[in-house]
Amino acid sequence: MKNEKVPASEISRQLEIADQVRQILPAGRKYHIVTLGCQMNVRDSESLAGLFERMGFLKAETREDADLILYNTCCVRENAENKALGNVIWLKELKKIKPHLIIAVGGCMMQEEGMAETLIKQYPFIDFIMGTHNSYKVPEFVHTVLTEERQTFEVLNIDGMVVEGLPAVRNSNFSAFVNIMYGCNNFCSYCIVPYVRGRERSRTEEDILDEIKRLQDAGVKEITLLGQNVNSYMGGGANFANLLCKIDQMGIERIRFMTSHPKDLSDELIHAYASLKHLMPHLHLPVQAGNDEILSRMNRIYSREKYLDLVSRLRKARPDIGLTTDIIVGFPGETNAQFEDTLSLAKLVRYDAAYTFIYSPRAGTKAAKLPDPVTIEEKTERIQRLIDLQQSITSEILLEQVGKTLPVLVDSVSARDESKIGGKTPRAHMVNFDGPKDLIGRTVNVLITSAGKNTLRGEIVK
Numbered sequence: 001m002k003n004e005k006v007p008a009s010e011i012s013r014q015l016e017i018a019d020q021v022r023q024i025l026p027a028g029r030k031y032h033i034v035t036l037g038c039q040m041n042v043r044d045s046e047s048l049a050g051l052f053e054r055m056g057f058l059k060a061e062t063r064e065d066a067d068l069i070l071y072n073t074c075c076v077r078e079n080a081e082n083k084a085l086g087n088v089i090w091l092k093e094l095k096k097i098k099p100h101l102i103i104a105v106g107g108c109m110m111q112e113e114g115m116a117e118t119l120i121k122q123y124p125f126i127d128f129i130m131g132t133h134n135s136y137k138v139p140e141f142v143h144t145v146l147t148e149e150r151q152t153f154e155v156l157n158i159d160g161m162v163v164e165g166l167p168a169v170r171n172s173n174f175s176a177f178v179n180i181m182y183g184c185n186n187f188c189s190y191c192i193v194p195y196v197r198g199r200e201r202s203r204t205e206e207d208i209l210d211e212i213k214r215l216q217d218a219g220v221k222e223i224t225l226l227g228q229n230v231n232s233y234m235g236g237g238a239n240f241a242n243l244l245c246k247i248d249q250m251g252i253e254r255i256r257f258m259t260s261h262p263k264d265l266s267d268e269l270i271h272a273y274a275s276l277k278h279l280m281p282h283l284h285l286p287v288q289a290g291n292d293e294i295l296s297r298m299n300r301i302y303s304r305e306k307y308l309d310l311v312s313r314l315r316k317a318r319p320d321i322g323l324t325t326d327i328i329v330g331f332p333g334e335t336n337a338q339f340e341d342t343l344s345l346a347k348l349v350r351y352d353a354a355y356t357f358i359y360s361p362r363a364g365t366k367a368a369k370l371p372d373p374v375t376i377e378e379k380t381e382r383i384q385r386l387i388d389l390q391q392s393i394t395s396e397i398l399l400e401q402v403g404k405t406l407p408v409l410v411d412s413v414s415a416r417d418e419s420k421i422g423g424k425t426p427r428a429h430m431v432n433f434d435g436p437k438d439l440i441g442r443t444v445n446v447l448i449t450s451a452g453k454n455t456l457r458g459e460i461v462k
Contacts, residue, residue: 003201004161006136011165015054018139022056024146031057032066036084037074039258040226041107043177044135045072048106050167051138059169064094068102068142073109075192078360081109088123095125102145104138106130111196113364116155129153132197133160159183159198164207174441175411176220180208180243181227181234186261188288189299189366190328190359193228202234205243212247221443222254222409223247230257231264241268248276253443254409254426258284263301265310274317281318282352282428285310286326290345291338294331298367304345311349322352322397322427329386330359330379332370339382346389352397352427353454354390358383391453398451401429405461408446410439422455431456 031052035045048070049059060066069091073084088105095101103126110116110131120129128141133156144152160182170176181202184194212223225243227233233240247255255278262285272279289295292303314321327342346354358379361368406425414420414432421439422432431446432455446458 003204006161006163008165011136011163014051014136014139015167017143018051018054021139021143021146022054025056029057029067030060030065031068031070032060032063033070033072034063034087035072037072037076037108039177039224040179040182040228041072041074042171043179043226044107044132046168046170046177047163047166048072048135048138049169051136053169054167055139055142063091067098067100068104069094070104070106070138073105073107075107075109075112075115075196075362077357078362084109088119088126092123092125102127102142104128104130104141106132106135106138108132108193108196110155112192113195116153120151120153124151127151129155131155133158136163136166159201162201162203164203172220172411173218174220175222175409176215176224177226178208178211178215178223179203179226180230180240180257181232184228185232186229186263186301187299187366189297189370190331190362192362192365195364197228200229200232205234205246208243209246209250212250212252216250216252219441221252221441222256223252225255225257227257227259229259229261229264231260231266231269236264237266238268241266241272244269244272244276244279248278252278255279256282256428260285262287262307262310270310270313270317273314273321280426280428281321282324282426283314283321284324284326287345287349288326288328289331289334289338290342291334294334294338294342297333297370298328298331304341308345308348320427322429323349324353324355324428325349325351326355326357327386328357328359329383330374332359332361332367332372332374334359334374336378336382343386343389346386346393350393350397351390352429353394354386356383356386356390395451395453398429398454398456401425401448401456402451403448405445405447406431406458407443408433408458409443410435410441412440413437425456429456430454431458433458433460435460 033045035041063069075081091103116129127145183198183200185200187194408423408431410421410423414422420432421435445461447461448456448458450457
């Protein structure tokens, strides 16, 4: 595992270039970032926003109002890739109206073999392209576009290094994402992440704790630790649990993390759920399938029995824990009997929520080469059965919360009713209730009065 940092001198150089851009940038120029994909992309976009604002750009709420538009792309599923391409093509017309508009594309999609070269040729109106490993160089790319007026791209076919010291524009004043590691070593047969994010590399404990302390001092109450597989932080074992213990001792109100691989869920992490005061009772534990043969072909490394044993031990350690998961339906060659195993596992575990997907082949992965006789009609029928089952389980679990008084970190105004505010319980259930907007960012006790299909309703306990 390589954990080298980008030299501090290089980060300083990029910040100096950002200051040079500020000197030549016309006043009032605005940026807009479109973020597709996972929470790690969201966190990357916060750093990109920090660099844009260091360069003197102001934030634009819409693409139409922007003078620089950057797409931070995802390629985990084909529909995310198609969405990115469709949106980039749309910008061609916008650039006819605003010839000075700078269009940029970055993120995981650009790390796919040959993708950047194809995009730069097919869409000559794109000004610069970068990959996941060199996004810290965005000041250099913007400076080149402004001073040399030429198209450029740079995608590094390496595992990348850890980047520290970048400015950031956080999306929230009270809840924050904190990367603890990057990349993945698992090579699940359906997944392209190791090819576009590189091998695992971890941030130092000192850097992580320093960042969290700064966030805590700024008023952040909830942090979510991020990594493609947080359980393998610093090589796995007890290391991640030890990090959680040190963060817990800092007294930050809420600690969450994602995502976890079942094969690396250690005894120490299970014990942490029983012993740590600030670790929230929620775990996202992707199972992907409930049949051993399918799990083997997915290269998931664990068995159905092992997964169910982990669930049992977690619930023994923390009886109120809520579990969520990812499930792929229609993996190449999946039989109806094998799918039934997935249904039965979902019934046994009783997830709070499940994110379900029809298998999408990704070029460059082993699974993309497997024969797949299962029709899309069969896959669609199966996923609907799974969705219906999960919806009934979710509804039952939410009903079980009625009558409880729970601490809720208020994070928003209700999307459906602006007279209501909402937030998450420790178990990550969303609750809506009457209350003033100035409660956003505060934790209040809420009596759960009723349950909908996916959310709860309540009233503040005074």
